[in-house]
Amino acid sequence: MRPPTIRDVAERAGVSKSLVSLVLRGSDQVRPEKREAVLRAAQELGYRPNAAARSLSEQRTRTVGVLLNDLRNPWFVDLLDGLNSLLHAGGLQMLLADARLNRRIGQDPADPLLDLRVDGLVVVGTLPDPAALGAVAERMPVVLAGAREPVPAGVDQVAGDDEQGARLVTEHLIGLGHRRIAHLAGYGAVGELRRRSFEATMRAHGLADRAVVETGDMTEEGGYRATVRLLSRPDRPTAVFAVNDITCVGALSAAEELGLRVPHDVSVVGYDNTSISRLRHLWLTTVDNAGHEVGRRAARFLLDRFERPGGEGRIHLAAPTLEIRGTTGRPS
C-alpha cells in the first residue's frame, strides 16, 4: 500500500521509467501518444513525485528557507506575501521556520533548514547569530530582509528606508505647523535610524532646539509613561512621533488621560501601519513600510544569486509611505 513510484507508472503505461521521468519533466522529445499514456497512468495511480528522491538526485531542493524571528509581527506577513509571489514564479517553494519557537529548544533555528539542504535562506527580522550566518552564506545565497544590521560579507539586505520614513513624518508635522515636536525613540538599529533622521530633519528646518527625544522601550507601557512625562512639561510639545504603532497607542492613552484631545491639543504619529493603527477606534497616522515590496526585492536578490553566485552583498531600501489618518492635525 505504498504510494506509487515512477516505476509503477511506467509499468502501467507500458514504457520505461526514464520515459516517465522525461514526460513528467515536460520534455518535448516524446511522442504525443506515449506522453498521454504516461499522464493517464500517473493520474489513475494518483502518482505524486517524491521530493526527497528528486532533490537527492538533482542536488538541489528548489526550496528556500525563511527564518522568522517573530511570527507575531504582522508586518512579516506582507513581506512573506511579496517573497512568495516571486519565488513561486521562479519555481521555488518557501519553507518557514520560526526562530523563536526553536530557540527555546536550544538548537540553532537554521539547522533543520540546512539539513534539508535548502537552496537559499531568507532571514526575516533581527539576526539570530551573525557569525553562524557568515558560514552559511559561503554555501548558499542568503538575504536579510526587514532589518538593518551589519551583515557578514556576501549577504544581501533589504529593508524599509527608516530614515525616509522618519523624515516623512517629521515634515508632515512641520508642514501642519508644529514646531515643538517630541520623538519617542526605540532601541536597536531601527530605533537609532528613526531617531537620527528625526533629529536631522528638525535641524534642517531650523528646529533643532525644539526637538525633544524621550527614550522608550517600544512597548505600550513605555510609550504611555514617556508621554506622561513629556506632556507634563511646562513647554509641552504639540506633536509626538512614536517609534512604532504600539508605543503610539501608549502615547494616545496618556494624552487622553491627561485630558488632552487628539489631534486638537496634541498630534501623535506611529510607525509600521499595523492592523492596530487601522482600528477606527485609534485610527493612527503612521508610516507604511512597504512590506510587500521588501519581500519581492528579497526574492529578486535571491534569484539573482542563483543565476550568478558570489559577489558583494547588496542593499536595497524600500520607500515607505505616510498613512495620514486621524491622529494628526494643525496645532491649536
Added chain:
Amino acid sequence: MRPPTIRDVAERAGVSKSLVSLVLRGSDQVRPEKREAVLRAAQELGYRPNAAARSLSEQRTRTVGVLLNDLRNPWFVDLLDGLNSLLHAGGLQMLLADARLNRRIGQDPADPLLDLRVDGLVVVGTLPDPAALGAVAERMPVVLAGAREPVPAGVDQVAGDDEQGARLVTEHLIGLGHRRIAHLAGYGAVGELRRRSFEATMRAHGLADRAVVETGDMTEEGGYRATVRLLSRPDRPTAVFAVNDITCVGALSAAEELGLRVPHDVSVVGYDNTSISRLRHLWLTTVDNAGHEVGRRAARFLLDRFERPGGEGRIHLAAPTLEIRGTTGRPS
C-alpha cells in the same frame, strides 16, 4: 566543494560508511575509540546529515506539515508554540505552509507538504477543502486544530470550547447584575456555537426574553454598526457580548461615540484574548482560548496516531478562561 557525506567522514576516520551511520544514530554497539574517531572526523569536516537521503532511505521524514490558513491571526502563534513543544520532544520537525499565500497561486496548499512526504498533517483553522483532506487522511495522520467543523472520517479535532467560553461570558455578565444583554453574533461554526451557548445560558437563567442578538460580520465596522443600532433602542441593553475582540472594539467605539461610558453605562466583552484586547487603551474583558493547550493536544493526537494508526476520529475541546479586564462592571 560539495558538502561532506558520510563516506568522507568514514574515510577520514578510517572506518566504513556503515559504522559512521551507526555512530551518528547513537548505537551502543560501537567501541568507544571508534566512536570518538568518527565523531571527531564529522566535527572536523563540518558534516551535516542530508535529510533528503535519510528520509528516502528511512521511508519517513520525521516531519509534520502545518497548514495555516491565516498567518495574520495571532492566536495561531500560541497554538504553534504548544504544537512545537510536544512534536519536538517526539523528535519531529514542523514545516509551516500558509494556505492563503498559496491559494492565490491556484494550487492545493497542501501539495508541497505532500510531495515532501510529511509524516502527518495539522490543519490550523478553517478547512480548505474537506474532500481532499479525506483522501490525505487515508495515507497519514491528520489533525484539525482550532476550528469546529465537520471533518472526514479518521481526522482528529482539537479546538477551544466555544460553548463553555460563551457561557463564562454570559454568566459573568449576569453575575454582575446585567439582565438585558446583547450578543453581536458572527458566522461559521464558531459564530453559531457562541451564539447558541449565549442563548442557552440566558434561557437557563430565565432571561430568554431579555436576550438580543444582532448579526455582524466579525469586523470592527460590523461591530460598530450593530452596536449603534443596539444602543439606540429604547430598551437598550446594559451589556454587549461580541463574538470576537475586533467586533468588540467596534462596539467600544460606538458606545463612546454615543456618549456612553464603558463600563459605567454599558459593559462590553470580546473573545479570543488577542493582543488588541490587552492594549491598556482598550483593556477588553475577553475569553482566552487556551491556544497553547490546543496545540499540545493536537500534537498528542498526532503522536498517538503514529504509534497506533487508524481508529475513529477523536475530538478534544480545551477549556477557555475568562480574562476580566476593564470593560465590564455592574450596570448603573
Added chain:
DNA sequence: GCAAGGTTCTGGAACGGTCCAAAGAGGGGC
C-alpha cells in the same frame, strides 16, 4: 588448541528519482 558464542564491523542492496550514453525505430536519398 579449538569450537561456540558474542561483539563489532563491513559490503551491498535498497529508497525514488535524474541524467547520460547508447540502442532502436523510422525516414529519406541513392
Added chain:
DNA sequence: GCCCCTCTTTGGACCGTTCCAGAACCTTGC
C-alpha cells in the same frame, strides 16, 4: 535494399542515507 541521420526510448549509474546478512575478531570453556 542499404546506409545514414534524426527522433525516441531505454538501461544503468548515481545521489546520500539506512538496513541487513554475514564477515572478522574476541572471549570463554573444555
